[in-house]
Amino acid sequence: xxxxxxxxxxxxxxxxxxxxxxxxxxxxxxxxxxxxxxxxxxxxxxxxxxxxxxxxxxxxxxxxxxxxxxxxxxxxxxxxxxxxxxxxxxxxxxxxxxxxxxxxxxxxxxxxxxxxxxxxxxxxxxxxxxxxxxxxxxxxxxxxxxxxxxxxxxxxxxxxxxxxxxxxxxxxxxxxxxxxxxxxxxxxxxxxxxxxxxxxxxxxxx
Amino acid sequence: xxxxxxxxxxxxxxxxxxxxxxxxxxxxxxxxxxxxxxxxxxxxxxxxxxxxxxxxxxxxxxxxxxxxxxxxxxxxxxxxxxxxxxxxxxxxxxxxxxxxxxxxxxxxxxxxxxxxxxxxxxxxxxxxxxxxxxxxxxxxxxxxxxxxxxxxxxxxxxxxxxxxxxxxxxxxxxxxxxxxxxxxxxxxxxxxxxxxxxxxxxxxxxxxxxxxxxxxxxxxxxxxxxxxxxxxxxxxxxxxxxxxxxxxxxxxxxxxxxxxxxxxxxxxxx
Numbered sequence: 044x045x046x047x048x049x050x051x052x053x054x055x056x057x058x059x060x061x062x063x064x065x066x067x068x069x070x071x072x073x074x075x076x077x078x079x080x081x082x083x084x085x086x087x088x089x090x091x092x093x094x095x096x097x098x099x100x101x102x103x104x105x106x107x108x109x110x111x112x113x114x115x116x117x118x119x120x121x122x123x124x125x126x127x128x129x130x131x132x133x134x135x136x137x138x139x140x141x142x143x144x145x146x147x148x149x150x151x152x153x154x155x156x157x158x159x160x161x162x163x164x165x166x167x168x169x170x171x172x173x174x175x176x177x178x179x180x181x182x183x184x185x186x187x188x189x190x191x192x193x194x195x196x197x198x199x200x201x202x203x204x205x206x207x208x209x210x211x212x213x214x215x216x217x218x219x220x221x222x223x224x225x226x227x228x229x230x231x232x233x234x235x236x237x238x239x240x241x242x243x244x245x246x247x248x249x
Numbered sequence: 250x251x252x253x254x255x256x257x258x259x260x261x262x263x264x265x266x267x268x269x270x271x272x273x274x275x276x277x278x279x280x281x282x283x284x285x286x287x288x289x290x291x292x293x294x295x296x297x298x299x300x301x302x303x304x305x306x307x308x309x310x311x312x313x314x315x316x317x318x319x320x321x322x323x324x325x326x327x328x329x330x331x332x333x334x335x336x337x338x339x340x341x342x343x344x345x346x347x348x349x350x351x352x353x354x355x356x357x358x359x360x361x362x363x364x365x366x367x368x369x370x371x372x373x374x375x376x377x378x379x380x381x382x383x384x385x386x387x388x389x390x391x392x393x394x395x396x397x398x399x400x401x402x403x404x405x406x407x408x409x410x411x412x413x414x415x416x417x418x419x420x421x422x423x424x425x426x427x428x429x430x431x432x433x434x435x436x437x438x439x440x441x442x443x444x445x446x447x448x449x450x451x452x453x454x455x456x457x458x459x460x461x462x463x464x465x466x467x468x469x470x471x472x473x474x475x476x477x478x479x480x481x482x483x484x485x486x487x488x489x490x491x492x493x494x495x496x497x498x499x500x501x502x503x504x505x506x507x508x509x510x511x512x513x514x515x516x517x518x519x
Contacts, residue, residue: 086336088336
């Protein structure tokens with residue numbers, strides 16, 4: 044078992060070097076060849092075998108972002124009080140990165156209202172918030188997948204009798220292997236530490 | 250002529266779909282029970298004194314068995330004991346099994362509920378079956394749908410429950426359906442066999458509650474047959490995390506109404 048872990052670590056190092064040398068294009072291929080499960084570190088969220096869909100109706104899974112940091116925030120569209128603040132917090136974090144870091148950092152705003160937040164609704168939401176940006180994904184999916192992601196992140200949510208959701212306010216940063224690197228809990232929290240962390244992650248890559 | 254051809258094609262598709270789905274239905278032997286919408290008094294109400302409304306849903310008649318879980322693992326190797334990453338479980342996952350796909354039926358029994366599965370594995374199982382875990386409110390609502398003839402009978406039942414909760418023997422579980430406790434729609438064993446995972450086992454509303462001796466007392470204000478036993482369940486669940494695996498926790502799945510059937514799936518694909 045131990046040898047396997049070491050071996051997979053080695054493989055990963057090899058492939059990430061490869062990917063950098065060849066730059067982008069072939070990365071998808073290599074991911075296919077190395078099917079998820081064997082090579083992800085034990086605590087990587089890439090183990091979540093779930094296909095989500097974003098506001099551009101593009102299918103995505105977490106390991107699509109391998110090699111780049113990801114900012115994840117969970118919210119729902121009909122939430123008019125707290126969620127816009129939460130989304131703005133994610134924007135505050137993203138916009139505090141310099142341009143080159145922004146180009147390599149992904150933001151997933153994942154809705155837990157799987158009944159109402161269709162890709163169309165999320166598209167409107169993204170446009171309304173002026174956040175329909177290339178690296179931003181407003182995401183929905185199957186209830187079981189969304190609940191699984193929330194549980195992995197430690198985001199609690201519960202539908203209340205009036206159709207709203209009680210939920211935690213949390214921004215999570217995943218490192219380039221999909222491991223949780225930073226959690227910012229609560230609204231209007233300082234994001235400088237998280238921004239620094241992302242910047243350092245990307246500097247180490249270069 | 251053309252419409253006849255279409256009908257012929259449709260019949261072929263339907264037969265194909267029926268044949269394709271039939272073995273699965275036959276082998277899994279799961280019976281889903283329709284639970285109509287209603288309301289109940291929770292020990293953790295959103296608004297004190299107000300009942301919680303629950304929409305209609307389907308619930309497995311019995312808990313998922315060892316045999317059913319083996320079928321799931323055959324199809325989904327990533328959830329086998331040797332493969333599952335530690336992000337989804339602690340070290341006790343299916344610990345009592347002989348090997349990845351062999352529970353050792355001579356000791357564990359085919360028809361006994363699978364236990365020592367983490368919440369993640371339970372959630373994945375239900376998703377693979379086209380369902381999900383029941384929400385905490387759905388589960389509790391279904392559990393209290395029992396009619397008693399009189400108060401004496403109700404109290405006797407309550408006493409039996411409390412007795413059971415205080416000494417679940419995880420090493421000697423009965424087969425599913427063996428508790429002889431059934432709600433009025435035919436959902437079996439919600440008590441008397443194992444405790445069960447639910448979708449939202451740690452309700453947000455419980456965030457502020459600390460787990461001290463007074464908690465049960467504070468929850469137990471409804472004075473109903475279920476409230477004391479329910480308090481024990483809520484508090485036990487709150488102490489769980491999604492990775493734990495214990496011999497007394499298994500699960501069953503729930504399904505939205507209308508439940509996905511081969512026919513409706515076909516309808517969508519056409």
